[in-house]
Structure formats: C-alpha cells, structure tokens
Amino acid sequence: MKTNARTVALDTLMKVINQGSYSNISLNHALKAAKLPGEESRLATNLVYGTIQYQLYLEYQLKDLVKARLREPYIKPLLLMSAYQIFFLDKVPNRAVLDEANKLAKVYGRPKSSGYRLVNGILHSLLRRGEVLPEKDAPDYLSVKCSMPLWLSDYFVANWGKSRAEKIMASFNSKAKNEIRISALADEKRVVRDLDRAHFAPQESPLASRSYALSRGGIVMTDFFKDGEVTVQDEAASLVAEAFDFKGNEQALDACSAPGGKTIQIAEQLPDGQVTALDIHEKKLRLVKENAARMRVADRVKVKALDARKAREYFSGQEFDKILIDAPCSGLGLLRRKPEIRYTKTAEDISHLAEIQLDILNEVSGLLKKGGELVYSTCSISVEENEENVRKFLAAHPDFALKPFETAKISAPKGMLKILPDSYNSDGFFIAKFTTRG
Numbered sequence: 001m002k003t004n005a006r007t008v009a010l011d012t013l014m015k016v017i018n019q020g021s022y023s024n025i026s027l028n029h030a031l032k033a034a035k036l037p038g039e040e041s042r043l044a045t046n047l048v049y050g051t052i053q054y055q056l057y058l059e060y061q062l063k064d065l066v067k068a069r070l071r072e073p074y075i076k077p078l079l080l081m082s083a084y085q086i087f088f089l090d091k092v093p094n095r096a097v098l099d100e101a102n103k104l105a106k107v108y109g110r111p112k113s114s115g116y117r118l119v120n121g122i123l124h125s126l127l128r129r130g131e132v133l134p135e136k137d138a139p140d141y142l143s144v145k146c147s148m149p150l151w152l153s154d155y156f157v158a159n160w161g162k163s164r165a166e167k168i169m170a171s172f173n174s175k176a177k178n179e180i181r182i183s184a185l186a187d188e189k190r191v192v193r194d195l196d197r198a199h200f201a202p203q204e205s206p207l208a209s210r211s212y213a214l215s216r217g218g219i220v221m222t223d224f225f226k227d228g229e230v231t232v233q234d235e236a237a238s239l240v241a242e243a244f245d246f247k248g249n250e251q252a253l254d255a256c257s258a259p260g261g262k263t264i265q266i267a268e269q270l271p272d273g274q275v276t277a278l279d280i281h282e283k284k285l286r287l288v289k290e291n292a293a294r295m296r297v298a299d300r301v302k303v304k305a306l307d308a309r310k311a312r313e314y315f316s317g318q319e320f321d322k323i324l325i326d327a328p329c330s331g332l333g334l335l336r337r338k339p340e341i342r343y344t345k346t347a348e349d350i351s352h353l354a355e356i357q358l359d360i361l362n363e364v365s366g367l368l369k370k371g372g373e374l375v376y377s378t379c380s381i382s383v384e385e386n387e388e389n390v391r392k393f394l395a396a397h398p399d400f401a402l403k404p405f406e407t408a409k410i411s412a413p414k415g416m417l418k419i420l421p422d423s424y425n426s427d428g429f430f431i432a433k434f435t436t437r438g
C-alpha cells in the first residue's frame with residue numbers, strides 16, 4: 001500500500017495511543033518522511049488531532065460494540081480514526097471510511113489475521129446504531145460530549161458554570177489557527193502584502209499587534225520565516241510581551257525562555273538594550289539561540305542555563321528593568337494544539353506546577369530594579385496557576401503591586417488578563433503585570 005494520509009495518520013496514532021508519544025512530534029516526523037501533497041498532509045493532520053481530541057467520546061461510542069480483546073496494535077487506533085471520520089468528517093462518505101479501514105486492516109494485520117473482519121463488523125454496527133451519549137443530567141454527560149476527562153470537565157464547570165464551560169471545551173476541540181507574528185524589525189504593511197500575494201490570505205488578529213491568521217500552513221518552508229520576517233506564535237502568546245512598556249535601552253530577563261518566542265519579541269523592542277534568557281534545560285537554549293539568529297536579534301540576546309528558583313545565587317541583585325516569567329505550566333490553555341494533554345494531566349499536576357511557579361516568582365522578583373516591570377504569564381487557564389499564585393505572591397511581597405496595562409488592542413485595568421479560548425478562538429493564556437511600590 002502506498003504511503004498516504006491514512007497510513008501516516010494510523011502510524012502516528014499507533015505511536016501516540018499505544019506508546020504515549022507526543023502527537024505533534026510524531027506527526028511532524030511522519031509528515032516529513034512521507035512528503036505528502038498539501039491536501040493529503042492536511043487530512044493526515046486532521047485525522048490525528050481530531051481522533052485524539054475526541055478519543056474519550058469515540059471510546060464511549062465503541063465500548064459496547066467491542067466484545068473481544070483487541071490483540072493487534074493497529075486495531076484500536078484504526079477503530080478510533082474510522083469512528084472520528086464517521087462522526088466528524090462530513091466530507092468523507094461512510095462507504096469510503098469502511099473501504100479504507102478494510103484496506104488498512106489487511107496491510108497492518110498479521111499474516112492470516114482476521115482482524116479486518118473484526119474491524120469491519122464493529123464499524124458496520126457503529127453505523128447502524130449511531131451516536132450514544134449519557135443522559136443529559138448524568139454527571140458524565142459533558143465529559144463524554146466534549147471528550148474531556150470527568151475531573152477536567154467538572155473543573156471547567158466549577159469555575160465558569162455549565163454553559164461557558166461547554167463553550168470553552170467546544171473551543172478546545174476546534175481547529176487551531178495558523179497564527180504568525182510579523183517581526184517588529186520588518187515592514188508590517190509590506191510583509192502583509194507579500195503574504196497575500198503568496199496566497200496566505202493573512203487576517204489581522206483582534207487581540208495582538210502584528211499577529212495574523214493565515215489561511216494555510218507551510219509558512220516555515222518559506223523565505224518569510226527563514227529570513228526572520230515572521231515567526232509562528234499564537235496571538236494570545238504574542239500578547240504577553242506587549243504588556244511591557246519598553247523604552248528601548250533596558251536590561252531584560254526572560255526567566256523561562258525556551259524555545260525563545262517571547263525572548264525574541266522582547267529583543268525586538270530593545271535596540272539599545274539586552275535580554276538575558278534563562279532556562280533550566282541547557283539543551284533547549286540552542287533553540288533560543290537559533291530562533292534569535294533567524295529573527296535577526298542574536299546580538300541582543302544572551303543565554304544562560306539556570307534554574308530560575310536559584311536565580312539570586314547567580315545574579316547579584318536588582319539588575320533588571322524588565323522581567324518576564326513565562327512559567328512552566330500545565331498547558332491547560334493549549335488543549336487545541338496539544339490534544340493529548342487532557343488525558344495525561346491531573347489535578348495534582350496543576351497543584352505541583354503552581355508551587356514551582358510561585359517559587360520562581362518569589363525568587364526572580366528579587367532581581368527587579370525599583371520601579372521596574374515584572375510580567376508573569378502561563379499558557380494555562382487554571383485558577384491555581386494564575387490568580388491564586390498572584391494572590392499568594394502579593395501577600396508575601398507587600399513591596400509589589402499589580403500594575404494596570406494596555407496593549408494596542410486590549411486593556412487590563414486591574415493588571416491581570418485571562419484569555420479564555422472561546423473569546424478570540426486563540427490559545428488560553430494568563431498575564432499579570434507587577435511593579436514595585438514607592
């Protein structure tokens with residue numbers, strides 16, 4: 001069988017579902033090796049992300065129909081991928097889903113295996129029976145409908161009420177935008193015009209400056225990206241650096257910097273300053289350097305491998321005018337781009353990460369000059385990692401206060417901003433800005 005969208009998707013899903021590999025890394029490897037044409041590559045991506053996003057829902061659809069143990073490793077991923085197409089891909093006729101599943105089962109099955117009959121039988125039964133859901137008032141109704149583990153759907157409901165929680169979860173199940181940011185060193189109007197000519201149809205972000213949604217992927221293969229005119233960054237992530245008021249000559253610290261998206265953005269604002277980029281993982285700093293070089297700001301970026309919780313052992317005192325702590329977090333705002341997070345993260349992970357974040361905040365804040373600006377951000381929408389940490393930090397540091405901020409398109413009059421994914425169809429993000437009192 002020739003390599004195609006479905007073989008690439010099935011290979012990737014087998015790795016993610018059976019071996020716990022990361023979907024984005026496995027899919028990128030498989031797509032690179034397969035060199036599929038654009039449409040096939042988009043279908044493979046849709047099959048992988050859609051199947052993982054809806055895995056819990058799809059397992060619920062299949063559970064009463066799977067009577068035997070699924071011994072061969074391809075069967076479960078193939079059933080899920082086929083069920084995803086049946087329920088969510090209107091453009092693929094059910095007949096084609098069955099035919100393709102049959103072909104794949106014959107290729108991926110062991111010699112003389114009758115697995116393809118099992119797959120065929122289950123998918124026929126699924127088509128006959130259709131969708132099943134728990135009763136509307138059952139505790140797991142939203143969990144199954146939105147394909148979120150019960151603890152997580154309960155968490156969203158507890159924080160935002162049933163109706164908003166359902167919107168948030170639906171938004172996490174929608175397709176992520178192809179979002180880019182145009183470098184502050186490039187001529188925005190000219191780049192937008194050229195992107196348009198190259199059929200990327202850029203749509204301006206309602207949230208962040210110089211951010212645009214493109215109508216198709218593939219920007220990283222172009223000269224726009226290679227020459228550092230654009231970088232790939234979600235609009236909510238782009239907003240973080242906009243919370244600072246830069247003069248251009250400051251010393252900045254990016255305490256958790258890799259792979260460097262926000263380091264670069266800060267460096268773009270500092271023609272006469274410098275940004276020191278820390279990360280606990282020395283290896284990841286290579287990415288910061290590469291990205292800084294590609295985006296033409298290498299001379300404004302200095303990297304240092306360091307655990308930010310020990311920052312004061314390395315730096316002598318209040319050295320920095322601007323500090324960013326884009327903390328390691330649960331990634332609860334990124335469920336759209338990293339769909340498997342919902343099944344792997346736990347409530348305990350959130351509490352544990354919140355403690356690390358607070359330790360970093362407590363330590364690194366000691367490096368801020370009087371009157372300087374400290375921005376704390378996470379790509380999580382949990383309360384513990386965000387508002388709760390802000391409250392604990394302020395209680396322990398009466399010399400700090402939240403500082404209202406205004407970006408080109410958004411204002412945060414109380415100094416805190418939480419972007420929920422359904423508001424702008426972006427990633428979920430939290431931003432808090434502090435300064436010292438007096």
Ligand SMILES: C[S@@+](CC[C@H](N)C(=O)[O-])C[C@H]1O[C@@H](n2cnc3c(N)ncnc32)[C@H](O)[C@@H]1O
Pocket residue numbers: 255256257258259260261262263278279280281284306307308309326327328329360
């Ligand atoms: C959310 S990511 C940062 C993303 C980055 N700011 C960007 O915009 O590209 C968090 C980073 O913090 C790093 N990290 C985790 N624990 C750390 C610690 N104790 N000190 C410094 N960096 C840490 C991780 O390795 C990871 O690269």
